[in-house]
Amino acid sequence: MKKIWLLTFWLSLVGCTSDTTAPKTLASKEMIIDKISNLSSLGTVEYTLSKIISVDHKIWYAWGARKILMSANCYVKAGIDFKGIKITNIDDSTKTISVLVPHPEILTINIPPNEIVLLYEKIGYFRRKFSSEELNDFQAQAETDIKLKVYQLPILDEAKKNGKIFLRKFLRNFGFTTINITYE
Numbered sequence: 032m033k034k035i036w037l038l039t040f041w042l043s044l045v046g047c048t049s050d051t052t053a054p055k056t057l058a059s060k061e062m063i064i065d066k067i068s069n070l071s072s073l074g075t076v077e078y079t080l081s082k083i084i085s086v087d088h089k090i091w092y093a094w095g096a097r098k099i100l101m102s103a104n105c106y107v108k109a110g111i112d113f114k115g116i117k118i119t120n121i122d123d124s125t126k127t128i129s130v131l132v133p134h135p136e137i138l139t140i141n142i143p144p145n146e147i148v149l150l151y152e153k154i155g156y157f158r159r160k161f162s163s164e165e166l167n168d169f170q171a172q173a174e175t176d177i178k179l180k181v182y183q184l185p186i187l188d189e190a191k192k193n194g195k196i197f198l199r200k201f202l203r204n205f206g207f208t209t210i211n212i213t214y215e
Contacts, residue, residue, distance in 0.1 A: 063118060063128075063202070063205060066201075074109065074110040074138050074139075075110045075111060075135065075189075075190045075193035075194045075197060076108070076109050076110070076186060076193055077106065077107065077109075078106070078107045078109075078181075078184065078186050079104060079105070079106055079107075080104070080105040080106075080107060080177055080180070080181075081102060081103070081104055081105070082102070082105065082176060083100065083101070084099075084100070084101040084103060084169050084170070084172075084173045085098075085100050086098065086099045086100075086169055088161075094155065094157045094158075096153050096154070096155045097153070097154055097155060097158045097159075097161070098152070098153045099149070099151065099152045099161055099166075099169070100149075100150045100151035100152070101147060101148060101149050101150060101166075101169065101170075101173075102147070102148045102150055103142055103146065103147045103170065103173050103174075103177075104142070104146040105140060105141065105142045105174075105177045106139070106140075106141045106142075106143075107137060107139070107140050107141075107177075107181050107186060108137075108138045108139045109135050109136065109137050109138060109186045109187055109189070109190035110135060110136070110138050110190055110194065111132060111133060111134075111135050111136075111190065111194040112136065115132075115133035115215075116130055116131065116132050116133070117131040118130050118131075119131050120211075125208075125209060126206060126207050126208040126209060127207065127208070127209040127210075127211070128205075128207045128210055128211070129211040129213070130198065130202075130211070131213055131214075131215055132194065132195075132198065132212055132213070132214050132215070133214070133215050134187070134191070134214050134215060135187045135190035135191050135194060136187075137181060137182075137186070137187075140174075140177065140178060142170075142173075142174055142177070147170055191214065195212050198212055199212070
């Protein structure tokens with residue numbers, strides 16, 4: 032009985048002490064570039080924005096109100112194009128890698144048509160309803176406003192920060208302990 036218990040204890044110790052966290056040899060530059068470029072573009076942050084579209088159409092010769100209020104949701108993804116990453120230095124002895132990363136960019140801006148909602152409409156008795164063309168123009172203007180607003184938000188800064196975090200973890204899996212990341 033003691034032999035079985037000692038054998039079980041020894042096997043559990045051997046199983047617990049095996050080092051599977053870091054590879055014995057570092058990956059080659061070509062292998063790392065291949066693995067990174069297979070990632071293509073990585074969206075590192077996603078924002079959900081809402082835009083309120085308000086139109087009060089007044090003309091001097093028309094009598095009565097013509098107003099509309101709509102809401103539009105927009106999904107914005109930003110990230111890094113990993114095909115543009117360049118490895119500038121690998122030092123096997125110190126397990127150091129230096130990479131040059133392109134700046135984050137807006138990857139997608141998506142405004143689903145089913146998430147544009149009419150909230151309020153008031154048409155005076157002597158006025159005509161808003162046409163489909165006018166509604167489309169309002170939506171197009173909202174999309175333009177959202178695209179301009181995206182660059183005023185910290186979305187690209189967050190994408191850069193998250194990209195660094197991801198890249199550090201990714202390269203640690205190849206056995207690197209010191210990872211230098213700089214942006215172009």
